Amino acid sequence: MSKASDRSKKTNGDNYHHGNLYGSLLQCATEIIRDGGVEALSMRKLADRVGVSRTAPYHHFKDKNELLCAIAEQGFQRQEMLLLQLKESDQQDLSQQFADYVHTYIQLAHENREQYDLMFGREIWRNSEPTASLQKLSRQHFQHWLNWIDKLQQKSILRSTDSALRTAQVTWATLHGICRLLNDGVYTEESNVQEIGEAAVQMMLSN
Amino acid sequence: MSKASDRSKKTNGDNYHHGNLYGSLLQCATEIIRDGGVEALSMRKLADRVGVSRTAPYHHFKDKNELLCAIAEQGFQRQEMLLLQLKESDQQDLSQQFADYVHTYIQLAHENREQYDLMFGREIWRNSEPTASLQKLSRQHFQHWLNWIDKLQQKSILRSTDSALRTAQVTWATLHGICRLLNDGVYTEESNVQEIGEAAVQMMLSN
DNA sequence: ACGATATTTTGACACTGTCAAGATTCATTG
């Protein structure tokens, strides 16, 4: 007890090893980003808040980028959940189901704005290289969207003027554009979000 | 000549005063951003490249943010030009005129991707405060778009299911979404840009 | 108990934005 108690500052009851640094880092980083955006997250502050030294995180994440990718992945998983829940819902009206998705998408992107920016922002996709697993998740996600669009076209809920791929791209871009303009602070009036989403649905539906 | 020649390093032929630092900074910064994005621009490197000391730029731009805003403003002015040229074009078919705008918008956003990101990105609109003049320019720009949308609705080129404001917001969001996905590197295949734009037009037009 | 391996730390480097104080030049008076 003599050695351990007076030689180091960190071995005072807590272990030298953190135990679950990976998880702690991920969670803490997610919180920091949720509260203050990506630019509020620094590896040093993160390490400090978790209670380890500056470079400790680098043994669990090769890069800052790798950390960000991991956080983005969680966002995609949540998004995936959303699509699944909708498919299993009791909503039989497919038009309404589509409208529901649009509204939920916008709402979710707004509630988790910083994570959303990470998922589709230049920080990861342009400035750095997205992780292999993140790329995979992202592709899967779009594929599911594409499949759904295809189905909606076949049932004439959506127009078939263009191919399923093009339609999927454009409709998604519309959703994405709305979310970006809101999240980035270009649209400041958040009160009309609902109406904007509704107008988007009107534009996309075939009627 | 004795005093001036051996006392300082900078007074060796060139003037101590740069002459047009403001302009040089703006131009050089624009180039740096065009080539390497916002994150490639540092005040220090910029000053170095222009040939002045680190803090010289701060006598012409209060902030790095103020510099960025100035660059963004130029982007808006170019965008404004675009709309004006279209109105004065000889294209009489309003649907086609609208389609032309969409394609030019996407093309321009792609050619000046970094500047576009600056114009509508979080860097300025969320992380910092946009300059008063930038805000004004931005509002004007949207107002012109809104007026046009209104006109197109009255001539039944665009559906009037929703108000002009909502329609303007959603159509613009669609354009913006496409450009963001391309610029941010989420869509990597640039070969289909034309087709995507075409599909967007199809979705927006009333027919 | 020992040696390999995983984990964490300290030190260091090259960057960044920007503030404060001093130096230099310019423009405008007297």
Add this chain to the structure above:
DNA sequence: CAATGAATCTTGACAGTGTCAAAATATCGT
């Protein structure tokens, strides 16, 4: 022309960043 005040530019400094290398410590399989 000389002097004074304003504009402009420089040097020094501070706190912060990501991340590499080498050393320290802990854990685990033998």
